[in-house]
Amino acid sequence: MSVVDVLVVGAGPAGLAAGIEVAKRGGRVCVVDRNLEPGGQLIKQIHKFFGSREHHAGVRGVDIAVELLEEARALGVTLRLGWEVFAIRPGHAVDIVQAVADDTTGSAGNAPTESFDARSVVLAAGAEENALRFEGWTLAGVMGAGAAQTLINVWRVRPGKRVLMVGAGNVGLIVSYQLLQAGVTVAAIIEAAPRIGGYGVHAAKIRRAGVPILTSHTILRAEGVECVEGAVVAQVDGTWCPIEGTERRFEVDVICVAVGLHPNTRLASLAGCRLVFSPALGGWVPLHNAVLETTVPGIYVAGDAAGIEEASTALEEGRLAGIAAYERLRDVDAEGHAEIAAIQRRLDDLRGGPFCGGIRAAKSALQTAGETPCPAT
Amino acid sequence: MPGNLSQDGYLSLDELESAPGVPAHDRMRRGPVAVVECVQEIPCNPCEAACPHHAIQVGTPITNCPVLDAEKCTGCGLCVTQCPGLAIFVVDLSRSGETAAVTLPYEYLPLPEAGELVDVVDRSGEVVGRGRVLRAATTPASDRTAAVTVEVAREHGMHVRGIRRKEVDGNGHDR
Amino acid sequence: MRIEQHPILGPLPEAREVTLRVDGRVVTAREGEPIAAALAAAGIRVHRYTAKRSEARGILCAIGQCTDCAMIVNGVANVRTCITPVADGMVVETQRGVGRRSEM
Numbered sequence: 001m002s003v004v005d006v007l008v009v010g011a012g013p014a015g016l017a018a019g020i021e022v023a024k025r026g027g028r029v030c031v032v033d034r035n036l037e038p039g040g041q042l043i044k045q046i047h048k049f050f051g052s053r054e055h056h057a058g059v060r061g062v063d064i065a066v067e068l069l070e071e072a073r074a075l076g077v078t079l080r081l082g083w084e085v086f087a088i089r090p091g092h093a094v095d096i097v098q099a100v101a102d103d104t105t106g107s108a109g110n111a112p113t114e115s116f117d118a119r120s121v122v123l124a125a126g127a128e129e130n131a132l133r134f135e136g137w138t139l140a141g142v143m144g145a146g147a148a149q150t151l152i153n154v155w156r157v158r159p160g161k162r163v164l165m166v167g168a169g170n171v172g173l174i175v176s177y178q179l180l181q182a183g184v185t186v187a188a189i190i191e192a193a194p195r196i197g198g199y200g201v202h203a204a205k206i207r208r209a210g211v212p213i214l215t216s217h218t219i220l221r222a223e224g225v226e227c228v229e230g231a232v233v234a235q236v237d238g239t240w241c242p243i244e245g246t247e248r249r250f251e252v253d254v255i256c257v258a259v260g261l262h263p264n265t266r267l268a269s270l271a272g273c274r275l276v277f278s279p280a281l282g283g284w285v286p287l288h289n290a291v292l293e294t295t296v297p298g299i300y301v302a303g304d305a306a307g308i309e310e311a312s313t314a315l316e317e318g319r320l321a322g323i324a325a326y327e328r329l330r331d332v333d334a335e336g337h338a339e340i341a342a343i344q345r346r347l348d349d350l351r352g353g354p355f356c357g358g359i360r361a362a363k364s365a366l367q368t369a370g371e372t373p374c375p376a377t
Numbered sequence: 378m379p380g381n382l383s384q385d386g387y388l389s390l391d392e393l394e395s396a397p398g399v400p401a402h403d404r405m406r407r408g409p410v411a412v413v414e415c416v417q418e419i420p421c422n423p424c425e426a427a428c429p430h431h432a433i434q435v436g437t438p439i440t441n442c443p444v445l446d447a448e449k450c451t452g453c454g455l456c457v458t459q460c461p462g463l464a465i466f467v468v469d470l471s472r473s474g475e476t477a478a479v480t481l482p483y484e485y486l487p488l489p490e491a492g493e494l495v496d497v498v499d500r501s502g503e504v505v506g507r508g509r510v511l512r513a514a515t516t517p518a519s520d521r522t523a524a525v526t527v528e529v530a531r532e533h534g535m536h537v538r539g540i541r542r543k544e545v546d547g548n549g550h551d552r
Numbered sequence: 553m554r555i556e557q558h559p560i561l562g563p564l565p566e567a568r569e570v571t572l573r574v575d576g577r578v579v580t581a582r583e584g585e586p587i588a589a590a591l592a593a594a595g596i597r598v599h600r601y602t603a604k605r606s607e608a609r610g611i612l613c614a615i616g617q618c619t620d621c622a623m624i625v626n627g628v629a630n631v632r633t634c635i636t637p638v639a640d641g642m643v644v645e646t647q648r649g650v651g652r653r654s655e656m
Contacts, residue, residue, distance in 0.1 A: 034616050035635060046560045048461035048520070050421035052439050058423040058461055060520070060560070082635075099616065100636050128617055140597040140610030147614035150634075155589035156555045156564055159611075168386075180542075181485060182555050195383040200417050201462030203386030208539035210502035213386045226608035227597050264617075353418040353440035486559045521560050 004028045004078075006325045007094045007118035009085045009267060012040020013311050014303025015124035016068045016077075017318030022326045023075035029322075030078040030116060032085055034099040037154070039065030040126055040303075041146070042311060044153040046181075047174060051350065055312040062153075064311070083114075085125075088271040092118050092298060120298045120325035123268055124318060127261035127282065127304035132166060136222030145175040145258035152182040160254035164231045165189040166219050167258030173202035175258060180209055187250045190217040190233050192240060199355070218242060219255070228253050261308045268305070272296050276366065280358035281307030289331040290367050291324040291340065292317060300325045307366075309351075309359060316347050387500035388414055390535070398433070400447035402470075405534065409452025409469035409478065412535075413443045415462060427459035454480050458519035467526075468534050477534030478511060480526040485542055488523050489513045496541035497529050504541055506530055553593050570640040579644075587633035587644060588614070588621050599623050599633060600647035623647045 006022045008015045011033035022029035037043060045061025056064045072079070082100035089095070094116040129144035136142070141160060145167065151159045163184055165176045168191035176186045189206065194216050196203050203213060216236050223230040235246035262283035265275055273286040273294040286294045286301045293300050302321035303314035320343045323329070334340045351360045381389035393399050398413025405412075413424065413433060422435040424443050432449035433456060435441050454467045457480055467480035479497075489495055489510045497508040508527040515523045529537045556564050567582035572590060581590030588611055591599070598608040599621045612620040616635035624645040625631040633644070 036637065048423075048522075050419060050461050052420070052422055053426060057421060058427075058459055058520075099632075129613060138607055138609065140599075140608050143611050144613055147611055150614040151589070151592060151611070152555065153561065155585060155592065156558070156561065157589050157592045158553045158555060159592065181559055183486075196386050199419055199462065200382040200386070200388070201415060201464045203382070204388065204414070204500060204538075205463050207386040208498055208500055208502050209542060210498070215384060227610070349438060350420055352420055352438045355417075355419060484559050486557055488559075 001093075001115045001117050002030070003117045004030045005118070006030075006120045006122060006322065007032070007085075007092070007116050008122045008124055008322075010040065010124035010126055010303070010305070011035070011038035011079060011081070012124060012126050012303060012314065013042055013064070013068065014126075014305070014314040014318035014321070015040070015122065016072050017315045018122045018124060018302060018322030018325065019077040020068070020072050020075055021319050021322030023072070023077045025323075025326050027326045028078075029326075030080060031072070032080045032083050032094075032096055034082065034084045036082045036100055038069060038079060038081055040314075042068070044146075044149045045311065046153050046178060049311065051312045054346070055315070055350065061311060085267060086113075088121060088267055088299070092121050092271075094118050094121060120300065120328060121271075122318075122321045122325050123286070123294075123299065123301045123305050124303045124314075124321070125264045125267065125305050127263050127308055129257065130260045130262055132219070132257045132259045134219050134221055136224065136228075139222050139224050139228045140226055141224070141228030141253055142222055142255045142257065145171050145256040146261075148254065148256045149175050149178060152178060152184070158182055158184050159256075160228075160252070161185060162187050162250075162252040163254040163256055164219070164233070164250050164252045165256045165258060167191060167260075168193075168196045168198055168203070168213055168215070169258060169260065170198040170202060171261075172256070172258030173198040173206055175256060176206050176211060177202065177209070179256075180206075180211070184254075186211045187252050188233075189213045190219060191215045192218045192236055220247065222255050223249075228255055231255050261304065263305050263307060265305070268294060268299070268301065271299055273299060273301075278307065278362045278366065280362035281366075285366070287366060290344065291329045291331050291334050292321040293324060293330065297330075298325075298328065307359065307363065313347060313350050316343050316350065319343055320347075382416070385501070388416065392416065393535070397442055397444040398465075400445055400450070404447040405468050405470040408471045409454070409467050409480075410447055410450050411445060411452065411454070411456055412466045412468050413445050413456070413460075413464065414466065414538075415443055415460070415464045418442060421461065423459050423461060424456050424465060427456045429453070429455060454524055455518075457482050457524050458516075458522040463522070466538060470531065470534050472528075472531075475531045476528050477531045478526055478528050479508075479534060479537045480512075480524055481538060481540075483513070483523040483525040483540070484521065488515075489525060489540065495527065497527060497533065497537045498539045498541055499533075499536040500538050502539070505533055505536055508537065508540065510540075553595060570638050570642075572638060572642045572644055574644045575646055581638040583640075584637060587623070587625065587631075587636050587638050587642070590638055591633065591644075598646065601649070603649040606648070622650075
């Protein structure tokens with residue numbers, strides 16, 4: 001059994017940032033990720049980021065991933081890539097299993113496991129894409145928008161020739177643009193709400209490229225035998241119900257679903273962390289306080305796993321969780337902690353503006369609800 | 378949020394009129410000038426640092442919409458490739474003849490070549506005419522965002538915001 | 553279906569070619585890529601059939617979370633092809649059903 005100060009689950013921006021902060025303070029830290037290529041969702045973000053200079057504004061996500069990894073490696077952060085955490089036992093003992101075997105010559109699935117003895121754990125395994133159920137939703141060719149983004153920007157493979165994008169939030173708009181860059185036609189973007197949810201500038205790019213955005217439209221069905229051959233959409237009324245006679249068919253071979261993400265809460269749940277349902281944060285989320293500690297002392301959460309936001313907030317939360325995890329900070333210890341205060345200010349800046357009102361309120365509600373009821377240990 | 382933007386995904390001329398990043402018409406007639414088509418309060422400010430003449434102001438909080446000081450702006454176009462939202466253009470209505478020049482950010486293949494004739498499109502993606510490409514290039518600082526300058530009919534100066542992309546197979550080869 | 557030239561990512565980097573056998577068919581792949589990438593590039597979209605109704609499934613999440621892309625690889629079932637890299641000589645089969653039963 002290996003002993004570490006902090007075990008971090010997930011090598012995305014939050015996890016890497018947490019690992020970096022622990023290593024900077026001289027702590028022993030191991031970051032575990034099931035993917036052989038670390039960087040989380042950053043490695044598929046080929047667009048320039050928003051935000052401010054200290055948040056890498058103007059830098060492409062893929063390049064931010066490279067910088068983070070170099071910093072982590074230089075500081076001696078241990079990365080276990082191709083491994084998955086499957087248990088967190090009290091204390092905390094963390095068990096991992098090899099997800100991607102080195103040797104695929106058929107050892108009948110008895111993948112090796114290892115255990116860690118960790119003073120603290122940071123859960124930074126991100127999110128999952130929401131599914132959308134419609135007739136034909138299981139046909140090959142129906143995939144998450146994030147999945148299509150992985151194909152085009154990481155695997156450098158087109159998912160098909162013509163795509164219908166379902167959802168006009170930032171993910172739907174950005175991935176549509178990236179599909180165009182990859183030489184894939186986007187027949188249309190449909191959005192059930194009466195307004196486009198993503199940023200106007202993302203919508204503007206896609207509209208001047210000739211891609212229609214149909215608000216108040218939903219998908220009725222995907223057509224095809226085993227694979228997508230077409231999609232039928234219809235307009236919806238004020239109660240989200242399809243309006244008869246407005247059906248329209250698009251000949252597409254891919255349907256991308258961009259209807260939001262939800263935090264990945266499996267490990268938090270297994271470890272006994274209390275979850276709360278927060279629509280603004282994407283669904284079930286581990287209850288956490290201002291220093292990102294969950295209801296289980298010593299287990300912290302950061303990034304999309306703590307509520308669906310952005311890469312920039314994931315980075316900052318990762319930093320905060322890394323510091324808190326290493327120093328075993330409870331909420332009260334944050335008073336007067338200069339570094340934590342600076343991070344919290346930067347998080348407030350990132351959460352400013354009308355697009356983030358729901359998130360600000362939700363995060364603040366969690367923090368009042370979760371005066372972490374620390375059981376006597 | 379402006380009505381047309383949230384509904385159709387592009388700004389109407391009315392919405393642009395009141396935008397703090399859009400210069401007055403007579404400034405456009407005096408020479409090239411930036412047109413910052415960014416009207417939502419999102420946390421973002423690379424445009425401010427991009428301008429060597431300090432003509433774009435965001436300040437704090439960084440959700441402020443960018444404000445253009447059209448008198449300081451020389452129309453150099455450095456901001457065009459720095460805006461992560463690809464929302465800044467340079468418009469020059471001072472040219473002789475019946476033409477205007479529009480510089481726009483471009484991140485597709487194939488990159489058009491100087492001298493090429495292209496279809497030019499408005500914010501809704503509709504073709505409004507033909508244009509001649511004057512310049513099309515990336516620079517190290519532009520980080521793979523090209524600035525494409527296209528000569529268009531004068532009356533299209535505040536309309537043209539893109540060029541019609543050729544149908545390509547993604548490997549830069551025309552279909 | 554491969555993206556040879558890309559305005560941001562540049563030209564497709566060189567990679568050693570490896571050979572897979574997918575349901576008996578030879579499929580070439582690029583060393584280092586996940587099995588699912590090679591299949592997508594070859595136009596193969598169906599990875600498995602469900603246990604109860606034999607319905608086709610293909611890539612859904614592409615990051616190892618949903619298991620819709622699972623196939624039998626070198627005789628081992630339930631291998632998530634979206635996160636498992638190719639290897640020369642690898643044998644990949646469409647999976648029918650789940651678990652050990654599908655290997656029979």
